Amino acid sequence: METQNVSDMIEQYLKNILQEHQHIEIRRAEIAQQFDVVPSQINYVIKTRFTIQNGYLVESKRGGGGYIRIAKVRLLEDNQVLDLLITAIGTTVSQHDAIAVVQSLFEDKLISPREASLILATIDKDTLRINDTQTENAMRARILIGILNRLRFKS
Amino acid sequence: METQNVSDMIEQYLKNILQEHQHIEIRRAEIAQQFDVVPSQINYVIKTRFTIQNGYLVESKRGGGGYIRIAKVRLLEDNQVLDLLITAIGTTVSQHDAIAVVQSLFEDKLISPREASLILATIDKDTLRINDTQTENAMRARILIGILNRLRFKS
DNA sequence: GATAATAAAGTCAGGATTAGTCAAAGTGAT
DNA sequence: ATCACTTTGACTAATCCTGACTTTATTATC
Numbered sequence A, B: 001m002e003t004q005n006v007s008d009m010i011e012q013y014l015k016n017i018l019q020e021h022q023h024i025e026i027r028r029a030e031i032a033q034q035f036d037v038v039p040s041q042i043n044y045v046i047k048t049r050f051t052i053q054n055g056y057l058v059e060s061k062r063g064g065g066g067y068i069r070i071a072k073v074r075l076l077e078d079n080q081v082l083d084l085l086i087t088a089i090g091t092t093v094s095q096h097d098a099i100a101v102v103q104s105l106f107e108d109k110l111i112s113p114r115e116a117s118l119i120l121a122t123i124d125k126d127t128l129r130i131n132d133t134q135t136e137n138a139m140r141a142r143i144l145i146g147i148l149n150r151l152r153f154k155s
Numbered sequence C: 001g002a003t004a005a006t007a008a009a010g011t012c013a014g015g016a017t018t019a020g021t022c023a024a025a026g027t028g029a030t
Numbered sequence D: 001a002t003c004a005c006t007t008t009g010a011c012t013a014a015t016c017c018t019g020a021c022t023t024t025a026t027t028a029t030c
Helices: A006-020 A028-035 A040-049 A080-089 A095-107 A113-122 A133-150 B006-020 B028-035 B040-049 B079-089 B095-107 B113-123 B133-154
Strands: A023-026 A056-061 A067-072 B023-026 B056-061 B067-072
Touching: A006 A023, A006 A028, A006 A040, A006 A067, A023 A028, A028 A040, A040 A067, A080 A095, A080 A133, A095 A113, A095 A133, A113 A133, A113 B113, A113 B133, A133 B113, B006 B023, B006 B028, B006 B040, B006 B067, B023 B028, B028 B040, B040 B067, B079 B095, B079 B133, B095 B113, B095 B133, B113 B133
Parallel strands: none
Antiparallel strands: A023 A067, A056 A067, B023 B067, B056 B067
């Protein structure tokens, strides 16, 4: 048992529920009150512990009837290829290298031809249309990594 | 889903009817009375939930015998609808609206769940991570329109 | 026909109710 | 003493709901 700060406790509480339910819907203020913390700490817990890499999808709505919904998705067991690619990409990637990544995904049968085509459209130089090459490559890296993280999902 | 404010209920009511009918024609005052809200809330519901991004076309008439007509359309069914959508997106689109478009494409079976997931990753605010909202929305618009054009020609 | 009365729907701004962001302060392990 | 992580709260943003006012179309009256 590690030291239990409040964030850990909130994390556990939510994950316990998620073991029996595919998704939960909470009202931020209620959970905050339940654990006697300020509402924004719930955001902190979600940001740090319910990430997409860990297989959690979060959506929310403000205003009357607002909520935060957390869903657990199943992840592929063997995602070593994806991890390697994500590491290789880092924070910046040229269009040339990005195309190579998509190509290898295709060859490994991780994506269909149609999906490859879609991905190529989004990371294309003409789509991004950013003047500064540095900024363009950083943006491309974020998009590509976002996609790779989605590929961890089991269908 | 489970969360229920009145706007959600009105939305659901209308969409239920639209599942069985191509279009519906309502009298604003009647629906308002039915749900015990002021008439202008019907406009609010329509403006926020029955947009072209959601795959709906709305027309109306004032004065005696006035009405509001809502029709469900398929985004890529004909170029007219697609043009409307592209015009609505223009050069800038919020994450909220972009999600609605992807959702519509999915409902029309133009993209698979997996493709939807990948597209959502690319237009996600946390993926793009651009400080300036205007710039972010412009980038999102380019990506989304790139995808729409690809779907138009290749599906 | 022209005008007035009536019958719709549309717009907009404001108050209420939620969640999100961000930076600063606090805490604890090394 | 430092560094990463946690906690806080002031400020921001989105969404819902309302009502006063506006616009448009039809119907009645002269």
